Amino acid sequence: MPPAAPRSGEAIFSSVDRVNAELFTLTYGAIVRQLLNDLEEVEEVNKQLDQMGYNIGIRLIDEFLAKSNVSRCVDFKETAEMIAKVGFKMFLGVTASVTKWDADGSCCSIVLEENPLVDFVELPDTCQGLYYCNILSGVIRGALEMVAMKTEVTWIRDMLRGDDAYELQVKLLSQLPEEYPYKDD
Numbered sequence: 125m126p127p128a129a130p131r132s133g134e135a136i137f138s139s140v141d142r143v144n145a146e147l148f149t150l151t152y153g154a155i156v157r158q159l160l161n162d163l164e165e166v167e168e169v170n171k172q173l174d175q176m177g178y179n180i181g182i183r184l185i186d187e188f189l190a191k192s193n194v195s196r197c198v199d200f201k202e203t204a205e206m207i208a209k210v211g212f213k214m215f216l217g218v219t220a221s222v223t224k225w226d227a228d229g230s231c232c233s234i235v236l237e238e239n240p241l242v243d244f245v246e247l248p249d250t251c252q253g254l255y256y257c258n259i260l261s262g263v264i265r266g267a268l269e270m271v272a273m274k275t276e277v278t279w280i281r282d283m284l285r286g287d288d289a290y291e292l293q294v295k296l297l298s299q300l301p302e303e304y305p306y307k308d309d
């Protein structure tokens with residue numbers, strides 16, 4: 125008997141989406157495993173993942189701005205919300221919440237309610253010190269640099285290290301005025 129036809133376009137779309145998400149998660153896992161094999165120190169793996177994320181982030185910002193159709197953020201608070209609610213949704217399929225603002229609005233935490241990168245992942249004891257999701261901190265740092273914000277992005281909590289959530293601290297170090305790209309003549 126032939127397999128039952130999917131009932132709607134939505135059913136087809138969501139199953140393709142799920143397969144893509146799983147493929148992405150497994151591919152990321154394979155990259156981390158390869159880096160662990162190739163590099164001697166876990167610290168080096170953390171650095172490489174962050175750098176890979178940065179290289180992705182500096183390109184991904186164009187796609188984000190083109191696809192999201194959002195207007196420019198007025199301040200860093202709006203930018204953080206944009207990353208958590210629109211950026212994470214667009215590229216990871218999940219949303220995050222923004223908490224722990226400091227007094228001057230230049231440092232906050234982004235807390236992920238779900239983290240598809242870690243599906244199927246269990247870290248052996250030999251990987252103590254690994255920030256498995258370090259690619260994400262690099263992506264945020266790279267993307268923000270392209271809109272003239274220098275940031276430092278640090279993992280505060282990581283469930284793979286026994287914490288109760290995934291929490292990234294994003295600290296704005298400096299913000300340059302963006303140059304007007306056209307001549308006024």
Ligand code: MYR
Nearest residue numbers: 196197206211212215216263267
């Ligand atoms: C603006 O100021 O005009 C908008 C800046 C928004 C920056 C959003 C960057 C998106 C980064 C996505 C991170 C996704 C991580 C999976």
